[in-house]
Amino acid sequence: MSRRLPPLRALEAFLRVVRLGSARAAAAELGLSPSALSRRIGTLEEFVGRKLFTRAHQAMQLTDEGRAFYDAVAPHIEALAAAVESQSDNLGVxxxxxxxxxxxxxxxxxxxxxxxxxxxxxxxxxxxxxxxxxxxxxxxxxxxxxxxxxxxxxLHAVRLDHNSVYAIASRELAAEIGSTPDTVKLSRQTFLVHNELPDSFGTWRDAMGLKTFEPAAVDHYDSGQLLLEAAAQGLGIAIMHDDHFKRAGDKRLARLFDVDVPSPYSYWFVCRPRDLEQRxxxxxxxxxxxxxx
Structure with a gap:
């Protein structure tokens, strides 16, 4: 006996509301009025016998049963799309x-x-x-x-990591500066800062208890790789994330001072919410x- 399929248009409406986090955005993506979208969701709720959303003040909030339904169904819809893709000669790059x-x-x-x-x-x-x-x-x-x-x-945003701010220098410069922060020695140095991490130097300086300290200069770079190379060449002290330092694995570099300073920055994946519907x-x-x- 063949199983009865759910109403696919209603299922599509449900998935879009969940993924976009907004009934209004989902209706716009599907070219539906809010009332038409609500009717499709209602059709799906009737089919599965569960209340998938609560509705209040024109907003739709996912219920616990709705979340469980999404978690159970979404992977199979993705698998179905992948299976169709693998069997289709008409789908290009x-x-x-x-x-x-x-x-x-x-x-x-x-x-x-x-x-x-x-x-x-x-x-x-x-x-x-x-x-x-x-x-x-x-x-x-x-x-x-x-x-x-x-x-x-x-934007739809996913945080990819948490980081600490490191002060990184050539091994020779690190040996010269020593293991204890010395404002006299540090004030003679050039600090190297990435353009995407403008607040990292101030965060590190304050956390080290050096709020009144000013370096000889602060040079800015738009390339993390070049910044690390500049530090390895003894051109200054790079203020970078711990992950960058560890993944570089450059034996010419050393970390200054064994103090963990939480970074105000993280790597994020971002896109427009509606673009998540693009395969x-x-x-x-x-x-x-x-x-x-």
Whole structure:
């Protein structure tokens, strides 16, 4: 005996409301009026015999039963889409336009992209490391991986890590400065700061109890890789994340002072909420979260 399928349009409406976090956004994406969207959700609730959303003041909030239903159904819908994709000769390349900071790309993303290619051979990624990545999300970029303190609340954002701020120098310079902060020695030094981490130096300085200390100069870099190389060459003290230092594995570099300073910045994956419904964005997003990059 064949099983009765749920009303697929109603199921699509349900999934979009959950993924976009907004009934209004889901209705706009589907080209429906709010009342038409609500009717589709009602049809699905009638089919499954569960209350999936509570409705109040034109807002829809997922119930516990609704969350359980989504968690049970969403992976199978994704598997169905993947199965259709694998059996279709008409589907061409899926392309994702992704903004990435170069150091994240080199240290964390590129070493794992082979795994993604094996899972989704049709998915190809155009990498953009240019300026103003955040401003271009939803325009020339489908998504981006950025260093942020607080993501724009209008964007879908996933935090990828938590970091500490390190002061990093060449081994020779580290030996010269010593293991205890000395404002006289430090005031002679140039500090190197990444453009994407403008508040990192002040955060580190304050946490070290050096609020009145001023270095000889602060030089700014737009490349994390070049910043690390400058530090290795003895050009100054780099203020960087612990993860950057550890992944670099550069024996020419040493950490100054054994003090953990929480960073105000993290790497975030961001995209417009409605762009999660684009298959390339959804595939990359889900892989990124599962891979734990």
């Amino acid at each position: 899926m392309r994702l336009h992704l903004g990435v900071l170069p150091l994240f790309g080199g240290q964390r993303l590129f070493p794992r992209l082979g795994e993604l290619r094996k899972l989704h051979p049709r998915l190809h990624i155009d990498i953009d490391t240019g300026p103003h990545l955040l401003d271009r999300v939803g325009d020339t970029l489908d998504a981006a991986i950025l260093l942020l303190q607080h993501p724009d609340p209008s 390339p964005v959804r595939l990359f997003h889900d892989w990124l979260v599962d891979a734990g990059l």
